[in-house]
Amino acid sequence: MPLIVQKYGGTSVGDAERISDVARRVVETRKAGNDVVVVVSAMGQTTDDLIALATHVSSRPSGRELDMLLTAGERISMALLAMAIRDLGVEAASLTGSQAGILTDSAHGEAKITAIRGDRVRQYLDDGMVVIVAGFQGVDPESRDVTTLGRGGSDATAVAMAAALEADVCEIYTDVDGVFTADPRLVGTARKLDEVSYEDMLELAAAGAGVLMARSVEFARRFGIPVHVRSSFHDGQGTWIKEDAMEQTVITGVAHDTSEAKVTVHGVPDQPGIAAKLFGALAAEAIDVDMIVQNVSTAGHTDISFTVPVEHLEKAREAADRVAPELEANGVDVDPDIAKVSLVGAGMRNHPGVAADMFRVLSEHSINISMISTSAIRISCVIEAARCDEAVQALHDYYLPAEAAT
Amino acid sequence: MPLIVQKYGGTSVGDAERISDVARRVVETRKAGNDVVVVVSAMGQTTDDLIALATHVSSRPSGRELDMLLTAGERISMALLAMAIRDLGVEAASLTGSQAGILTDSAHGEAKITAIRGDRVRQYLDDGMVVIVAGFQGVDPESRDVTTLGRGGSDATAVAMAAALEADVCEIYTDVDGVFTADPRLVGTARKLDEVSYEDMLELAAAGAGVLMARSVEFARRFGIPVHVRSSFHDGQGTWIKEDAMEQTVITGVAHDTSEAKVTVHGVPDQPGIAAKLFGALAAEAIDVDMIVQNVSTAGHTDISFTVPVEHLEKAREAADRVAPELEANGVDVDPDIAKVSLVGAGMRNHPGVAADMFRVLSEHSINISMISTSAIRISCVIEAARCDEAVQALHDYYLPAEAAT
Numbered sequence: 062m063p064l065i066v067q068k069y070g071g072t073s074v075g076d077a078e079r080i081s082d083v084a085r086r087v088v089e090t091r092k093a094g095n096d097v098v099v100v101v102s103a104m105g106q107t108t109d110d111l112i113a114l115a116t117h118v119s120s121r122p123s124g125r126e127l128d129m130l131l132t133a134g135e136r137i138s139m140a141l142l143a144m145a146i147r148d149l150g151v152e153a154a155s156l157t158g159s160q161a162g163i164l165t166d167s168a169h170g171e172a173k174i175t176a177i178r179g180d181r182v183r184q185y186l187d188d189g190m191v192v193i194v195a196g197f198q199g200v201d202p203e204s205r206d207v208t209t210l211g212r213g214g215s216d217a218t219a220v221a222m223a224a225a226l227e228a229d230v231c232e233i234y235t236d237v238d239g240v241f242t243a244d245p246r247l248v249g250t251a252r253k254l255d256e257v258s259y260e261d262m263l264e265l266a267a268a269g270a271g272v273l274m275a276r277s278v279e280f281a282r283r284f285g286i287p288v289h290v291r292s293s294f295h296d297g298q299g300t301w302i303k304e305d306a307m308e309q310t311v312i313t314g315v316a317h318d319t320s321e322a323k324v325t326v327h328g329v330p331d332q333p334g335i336a337a338k339l340f341g342a343l344a345a346e347a348i349d350v351d352m353i354v355q356n357v358s359t360a361g362h363t364d365i366s367f368t369v370p371v372e373h374l375e376k377a378r379e380a381a382d383r384v385a386p387e388l389e390a391n392g393v394d395v396d397p398d399i400a401k402v403s404l405v406g407a408g409m410r411n412h413p414g415v416a417a418d419m420f421r422v423l424s425e426h427s428i429n430i431s432m433i434s435t436s437a438i439r440i441s442c443v444i445e446a447a448r449c450d451e452a453v454q455a456l457h458d459y460y461l462p463a464e465a466a467t
Numbered sequence: 468m469p470l471i472v473q474k475y476g477g478t479s480v481g482d483a484e485r486i487s488d489v490a491r492r493v494v495e496t497r498k499a500g501n502d503v504v505v506v507v508s509a510m511g512q513t514t515d516d517l518i519a520l521a522t523h524v525s526s527r528p529s530g531r532e533l534d535m536l537l538t539a540g541e542r543i544s545m546a547l548l549a550m551a552i553r554d555l556g557v558e559a560a561s562l563t564g565s566q567a568g569i570l571t572d573s574a575h576g577e578a579k580i581t582a583i584r585g586d587r588v589r590q591y592l593d594d595g596m597v598v599i600v601a602g603f604q605g606v607d608p609e610s611r612d613v614t615t616l617g618r619g620g621s622d623a624t625a626v627a628m629a630a631a632l633e634a635d636v637c638e639i640y641t642d643v644d645g646v647f648t649a650d651p652r653l654v655g656t657a658r659k660l661d662e663v664s665y666e667d668m669l670e671l672a673a674a675g676a677g678v679l680m681a682r683s684v685e686f687a688r689r690f691g692i693p694v695h696v697r698s699s700f701h702d703g704q705g706t707w708i709k710e711d712a713m714e715q716t717v718i719t720g721v722a723h724d725t726s727e728a729k730v731t732v733h734g735v736p737d738q739p740g741i742a743a744k745l746f747g748a749l750a751a752e753a754i755d756v757d758m759i760v761q762n763v764s765t766a767g768h769t770d771i772s773f774t775v776p777v778e779h780l781e782k783a784r785e786a787a788d789r790v791a792p793e794l795e796a797n798g799v800d801v802d803p804d805i806a807k808v809s810l811v812g813a814g815m816r817n818h819p820g821v822a823a824d825m826f827r828v829l830s831e832h833s834i835n836i837s838m839i840s841t842s843a844i845r846i847s848c849v850i851e852a853a854r855c856d857e858a859v860q861a862l863h864d865y866y867l868p869a870e871a872a873t
Binding site: 077080084111114115117120121122123125127129130132133134137138139141142143144145147148153154157161181189205300332406423 | 484486487490514517520523524525526527529531532533535536538539540542543545546547549550551553554560562566587611758810
């Protein structure tokens with residue numbers, strides 16, 4: 062019997078009505094002759110509400126206890142979903158991350174899955190049940206404490222569970238129709254992709270396409286699990302993420318990300334070891350650095366710019382200020398009002414002119430580029446946040462014009 | 468180091484402020500040189516809110532899944548309390564019922580504690596931590612499913628944990644000052660008891676004194692754990708429940724209970740086997756029967772009356788109606804508007820006139836008695852619900868007059 066892992070996010074199980082809708086869909090999938098494992102997030106605002114409570118009782122909540130607290134969220138949604146499914150005449154049982162054998166390291170709040178012991182899930186499947194698994198959570202086998210997986214954790218649970226159970230497909234249900242050539246809220250002509258390769262999806266995710274995080278895509282690629290990103294509101298096909306998408310287009314999509322901020326360290330001597338000291342200091346504070354650009358040296362001095370998540374900006378500024386004297390830097394500037402726009406496409410490898418075209422399109426719109434970074438299949442430019450929408454629209458019009466729609 | 472088990476109910480941890488208050492009290496107890504294990508209930512309305520959600524998604528929620536759902540409640544309160552305690556500079560860790568080794572049978576929703584494996588709690592205590600344990604929940608070691616203990620379950624957790632850890636005292640924090648000679652909301656002259664024996668407390672609990680349920684008192688008695696019922700709002704002494712209360716008064720208190728309803732089966736033949744058939748049918752439906760009275764036989768026929776929790780009344784009526792033809796009964800009557808008033812006191816054993824006095828006091832107030840049941844240290848009368856307050860006041864005035872207060 063084919064095995065399908067389905068993942069439903071917080072919006073899809075936002076209230077009792079929606080949980081009943083999800084139950085009906087799960088039962089349809091089961092009655093169509095599939096084994097079904099369902100991974101659920103916490104209902105809508107639950108996680109935010111719990112975090113608000115934690116900050117009320119503690120100025121700096123313990124990571125262990127915060128994980129204990131937050132894992133109550135999926136416990137509620139998974140039990141309700143199991144009840145709703147049983148009400149439709151199909152046997153179902155819910156399992157916590159720990160019960161489902163999701164083992165992690167000990168990094169509370171951002172744990173990594175280290176192994177999945179799928180025997181209890183398999184036993185329940187063999188008994189003819191639909192199995193509901195809590196997303197976002199696991200257990201550290203050393204301390205026996207519960208852990209949470211951090212952002213995108215429920216997707217990671219679903220893909221990892223699909224890999225462990227050798228599922229035929231992992232379906233990610235979401236509030237959008239799939240993966241688009243650009244954010245359809247910005248670009249009216251953006252269209253849904255029927256297929257996208259793991260490789261392109263990885264770059265899209267890293268470039269800010271919010272539908273699926275890179276960690277889940279990486280996992281799916283490593284274990285060859287086809288992922289189907291689709292809407293929880295209708296039955297239409299979404300986007301399939303898999304090896305060797307049928308057509309290798311030059312540009313798969315335009316992604317943007319306004320969640321980063323830029324830090325510039327001015328006038329550092331152009332000497333070996335400077336970058337190592339600066340980024341060593343940032344790494345010690347667990348600050349995620351994305352893009353790094355070092356300017357051409359002028360009179361033996363240079364500027365180093367980098368981007369960080371906007372919520373890490375203060376920590377990053379403090380760290381840079383702290384090492385600035387040691388680096389003999391002239392000063393540290395920060396700019397939170399930036400956007401990163403990216404072109405992604407595996408076909409880019411064989412089309413060397415893409416970068417030049419991208420810079421020209423932006424320049425025709427008088428949009429200034431302050432940082433550039435490229436990979437083999439992606440080009441990203443940092444621009445003013447205020448010009449982000451215009452840049453995304455212009456690039457989509459140029460590379461993915463509406464006429465090309467099939 | 469002395470070991471104290473403290474239990475805080477839903478009202479005591481009703482919001483973030485109150486959780487911080489509880490944290491301060493726990494820290495004071497710890498700093499006074501005690502090891503502390505804290506058992507918590509779910510916050511205020513959480514359990515009711517979760518049950519409402521369950522009834523939204525399912526007409527008949529699965530017991531396993533309802534337990535999975537409800538156990539999210541204590542998870543939230545215990546994690547918040549642990550955070551709040553750590554914020555005050557004392558190491559603390561929360562444990563679910565399963566993690567704390569609370570093993571139960573498999574009766575979802577009303578599981579019985581079968582054993583406690585206290586090694587993880589002991590390890591944490593040895594490490595110098597305050598341990599927070601989820602009340603009301605455990606795990607069935609056969610199925611590895613979580614269970615809940617039903618009404619009064621958190622008190623049972625606390626007393627059982629105190630027994631397993633050989634604690635010096637089990638403190639039950641509540642929103643009243645202790646155990647009273649009658650409900651102080653009904654009787655202005657009711658006074659707090661400084662001490663009460665396990666035996667008297669068992670009868671008071673069974674007779675409707677809501678402060679502590681009989682199952683917890685039984686457990687405390689069996690393992691000789693002194694229980695201190697006290698207010699979570701101030702530091703004053705409450706009521707100590709223990710072996711051999713100092714003075715063995717004739718009447719310890721007047722209890723009342725308006726949560727039951729009466730069922731009468733009329734005109735059944737006065738033959739062996741009738742009661743067995745009737746109460747067998749009720750037991751098969753898991754209906755809790757409290758008092759049973761069979762009238763004197765008239766012309767070979769008799770009436771059988773019994774009381775059940777008012778929420779079981781419909782089921783009880785249906786069961787009685789179903790077996791009535793087989794019993795050759797004339798009919799079945801129900802009365803939800805009853806109250807049970809009880810006198811409790813171990814000294815009653817040596818004072819045979821107590822029952823007669825009780826009936827006289829009620830008759831002086833023209834209060835009609837419809838059922839009577841007695842144990843060695845308790846007399847209970849069923850009367851009209853509307854006369855309950857007056858009956859309690861009259862009995863308290865007679866047996867426990869204000870002048871006798873010390």
